[in-house]
Amino acid sequence: MLKEDKLVGRIAKAARSISGRRDRGALRLGIGDDAAILSPQGGKDWAISCDAFLEQIHFLADVHPADSVGYKSLVRAASDLVAMGAAPRYFLLTLALPESRTGSWLDAFLAGMRRAARYLRMQMIGGDTTKNPRVSIGVTVMGEISRGHAVTRTGARAGDLIYVTGRLGGAQLGLELLRRKIARARNLRGAWQAHLYPRIHVKLGEWLARNQVASAMMDISDGLSTDLSRLCSASRVGARIRAKEVPSVKIPKALRRPAHRLKSDELEMALHGGDDYGLLFTVDPRRRALLRRAPDAASLACIGEITSKRQILLVDDDGTRPLRNQGWDPFSTK
Amino acid sequence: MLKEDKLVGRIAKAARSISGRRDRGALRLGIGDDAAILSPQGGKDWAISCDAFLEQIHFLADVHPADSVGYKSLVRAASDLVAMGAAPRYFLLTLALPESRTGSWLDAFLAGMRRAARYLRMQMIGGDTTKNPRVSIGVTVMGEISRGHAVTRTGARAGDLIYVTGRLGGAQLGLELLRRKIARARNLRGAWQAHLYPRIHVKLGEWLARNQVASAMMDISDGLSTDLSRLCSASRVGARIRAKEVPSVKIPKALRRPAHRLKSDELEMALHGGDDYGLLFTVDPRRRALLRRAPDAASLACIGEITSKRQILLVDDDGTRPLRNQGWDPFSTK
Numbered sequence: 001m002l003k004e005d006k007l008v009g010r011i012a013k014a015a016r017s018i019s020g021r022r023d024r025g026a027l028r029l030g031i032g033d034d035a036a037i038l039s040p041q042g043g044k045d046w047a048i049s050c051d052a053f054l055e056q057i058h059f060l061a062d063v064h065p066a067d068s069v070g071y072k073s074l075v076r077a078a079s080d081l082v083a084m085g086a087a088p089r090y091f092l093l094t095l096a097l098p099e100s101r102t103g104s105w106l107d108a109f110l111a112g113m114r115r116a117a118r119y120l121r122m123q124m125i126g127g128d129t130t131k132n133p134r135v136s137i138g139v140t141v142m143g144e145i146s147r148g149h150a151v152t153r154t155g156a157r158a159g160d161l162i163y164v165t166g167r168l169g170g171a172q173l174g175l176e177l178l179r180r181k182i183a184r185a186r187n188l189r190g191a192w193q194a195h196l197y198p199r200i201h202v203k204l205g206e207w208l209a210r211n212q213v214a215s216a217m218m219d220i221s222d223g224l225s226t227d228l229s230r231l232c233s234a235s236r237v238g239a240r241i242r243a244k245e246v247p248s249v250k251i252p253k254a255l256r257r258p259a260h261r262l263k264s265d266e267l268e269m270a271l272h273g274g275d276d277y278g279l280l281f282t283v284d285p286r287r288r289a290l291l292r293r294a295p296d297a298a299s300l301a302c303i304g305e306i307t308s309k310r311q312i313l314l315v316d317d318d319g320t321r322p323l324r325n326q327g328w329d330p331f332s333t334k
Numbered sequence: 335m336l337k338e339d340k341l342v343g344r345i346a347k348a349a350r351s352i353s354g355r356r357d358r359g360a361l362r363l364g365i366g367d368d369a370a371i372l373s374p375q376g377g378k379d380w381a382i383s384c385d386a387f388l389e390q391i392h393f394l395a396d397v398h399p400a401d402s403v404g405y406k407s408l409v410r411a412a413s414d415l416v417a418m419g420a421a422p423r424y425f426l427l428t429l430a431l432p433e434s435r436t437g438s439w440l441d442a443f444l445a446g447m448r449r450a451a452r453y454l455r456m457q458m459i460g461g462d463t464t465k466n467p468r469v470s471i472g473v474t475v476m477g478e479i480s481r482g483h484a485v486t487r488t489g490a491r492a493g494d495l496i497y498v499t500g501r502l503g504g505a506q507l508g509l510e511l512l513r514r515k516i517a518r519a520r521n522l523r524g525a526w527q528a529h530l531y532p533r534i535h536v537k538l539g540e541w542l543a544r545n546q547v548a549s550a551m552m553d554i555s556d557g558l559s560t561d562l563s564r565l566c567s568a569s570r571v572g573a574r575i576r577a578k579e580v581p582s583v584k585i586p587k588a589l590r591r592p593a594h595r596l597k598s599d600e601l602e603m604a605l606h607g608g609d610d611y612g613l614l615f616t617v618d619p620r621r622r623a624l625l626r627r628a629p630d631a632a633s634l635a636c637i638g639e640i641t642s643k644r645q646i647l648l649v650d651d652d653g654t655r656p657l658r659n660q661g662w663d664p665f666s667t668k
Contacts, residue, residue: 003665005564028379029486032568034414034552035383035477037484040374045362049369050426050474052462057430080368092384094428094472096391099665128386128472131664138428138462138472140384143369150371152363218368230339234366330465331337331433 007102007129011095014110015124025089026144027125036092036125044144047086051077053137057330061135063178066105068196069135070112076221077139078120079200079277083219084150085209086143088202090125091117093139096132120202149209151281156216156235158308160282163291165201165299168224169249169266170194172273176262177255188252198277203295205279213290217281223272226327227280229312235282241304241323243316246270271314274328282306341436341463345429348444349458359423360478361459370426370459378478381420385411387471391664395469397512400439402530403469404446410555411473412454413534413611417553418484419543420477422536424459425451427473430466454536483543485615490550490569492642494616497625499535499633502558503583503600504528506607510596511589522586532611537629539613547624551615557606560661561614563646569616575638575657577650580604605648608662616640 012031029037040046053073055061064072078088093113097106117124122141174195177188200219208214216235220227224246232239248270255262264272283291291297304315314323346365363371374380387407389395398406412422427447431440451458456475508529511522534553542548550569554561558580566573582604589596598606617625625631638649648657 004663007665029484033486033488034417035381035420035475035484037418037479038380038382039481040378040380042376044374046372046374046380047369048372048426048474048476049460050428050462050472052428052430052464052470052472054430054464054466054470057464057466083368084371086369092382092474094384094386096386096388096470102665126383128384130386130388130391132388132391132470136386136388136430136466136470138384138386140382140426140474141369142382145371147373150363150369152367154367329338331341331436 004129011093011110011127011129014114027090027123030125031127038090043147045147045150047081047084047143047145047150048140049077049080050138050140051080053139055135064196066108067112067115069137070109071116071197073137073139074113074116074120074122075198075200076277077141078122079219079221081141081143082200082202082205083217083279084143084145084152085205085217086145086150087206088120088122088141088143090123090142091139093124093127094137095127096130096136098133098135099131101135145209149212151209151214151217153216153218153231153234156231156237156282156306157284158237158306159285160215160306161285161288161302162239162241162304162306163281163283163300163302164220164224164247165204165278165296166276167247167249168220168276168278169269169273171198171275172264172269173249173251175275188254191252195275198275200277201279201296201299207295208281211290213283213287213294214281215284217279220276220278220280221274222329223274223327224280225271225323226325229325231280232310232312236310238307238310238312239304240307240313240315243267243314245301245303247301271323272326338463345427345444345461345463348448361424361457364457364459365461372424377481379481379484381415381418381477381479381484382474383411383414384472384474385414387473389469398530400442401446401449403471404443405450405531407471407473408447408450408454408456409532409534410611411475412456413553413555415475415477416534416536416539417551417613418477418479418486419539419551420479420484421540422454422456422475422477424457424476425473427458427461428471429461430464430470432467433465435469479543483546485543485548485551487550487552487565487568490565490571490616490640491618492571492640493619494549494640495619495622495636496573496575496638496640497615497617497634497636498554498558498581499538499612499630500610501581501583502554502610502612503603503607505532505609506598506603507583507585509609522588525586529609532609534611535613535630541629542615545624547617547621547628548615549618551613554610554612554614555608556663557608557661558614559605559657560659563659565614566644566646570644572641572644572646573638574641574647574649577601577648579635579637581635605657606660
């Protein structure tokens, strides 16, 4: 048997326990043939998306444990489904790795991916495995949603309220801590957990789509300033954000000492930090009251409103200024 | 606007012309949002598969022109759909590349991919773009097939006849020529075309599935000896192959000079050479006569039969010997 086939066998075996679902749902044929076969049910649409997660670009070999790499590679891909309001269902894994990572590193990677799959109730249905000098991960995800209910980025209208979930900038803070090797202290657990094992708002995304509460929605993966500008550009609108309302990560006191000096303050992390995977969505003010019944309602913050003038403004104590798009860009030369 | 967004814009623009289909089919929402949205039609199953195509592993920067890389990355992924009998429909492209390849290299890559998409009548519906020191391509493909008609690898039974399409080993010969820089001569065109721009048997695959003629099917991507052993293993059977019946590539006379000495002879190339993307399938002998009406019937060759004893034998003038699995393995240390 080829080494590749043995490796595929190990991954397929792990995938059987990766399944977060008991019922077969639409799945007719999973891993092991040329392609997986799905029998879609009537009245449902499918959302499909893919995401690359590459060593030295998206994660660092000496900073990120293998189980976090496995966990995050699935969660960040599924986040795009949640941002349409779809329920995550299936995924395919393209995994290229050096032979030195086919042992314990791969086991830990698959354990992290299994944890994410159980949490999201997703099932691995296929993939491709090959050798590469650096770890290179591609995840394709599929989710189900009632026909016609997907929430795009294009529906925001002037006057709509802008909402985000959770505290923004947590993942950025976690990364800075991990890079300084001061993260694993128990009292900083919250800070690095948000970076290594992000939680996403599956139930909220589904609820917002099902009840047609969100007029536009996306996830915040590259930072609020970047992703809000993408949403506004797709909807051909602008936005006014109130700095005071932006729910920023809290930098622990222990980290305010000069020895640990961080690159950014709390608001900067919240505005530009990537990797949070919270939801960013807009709501017609007449539907605002419905949000009280939303899952995770306590995690919601209204940070501003959509404007017809196509620019993004930040209002703080000093007045109003344009909010520059400073989120994460893989092609940036910074 | 971020550099990444500009690049995505360029790829999306190319994708609009990449579309090989005029009707929207099941597609509700394509490139530009968090995920693509499909509305599957009743009575159809979906086949889905993904494939990695990596610089220095699957293609060589100094040997393979960018348009061939674009062309092959889609065709080889679609080949897995054809091997189930499905009609290729949609694809998602994950593309990681160094900044130096975002200019003319990317244009040529997209032109090659466009050529493949038109030929296969496939449409790009999503993707992900990022930076990487080496080009790393992931393609996810989706195809449609009548419910329950997909042909797996598991249905071969003792006594079934074994068929392949086309001449085997052509892509391997082409690669050896390209590596020796003697390929581009006009009189060797056929030899390198098979390697750079393979054709696949879309109509035949669909026909074999629709008419339930094939009992098991897969594509030959890693070489006949490797892929036949995978099909037999999945079906829990063995096979007997007649060397004389294996349709081998013809090595041109000009290449028989000692200066050009090739690593393998014609039969070895046919048995172990990868990258051909022909179909390998089995047929109950009582259904054999139906094959006369198959598309591409002239390209079919019956090379042996399935046996109940789980070993793969090669019969030639010297007698009968086991056929060792010597196809391409990315983890091989050869």
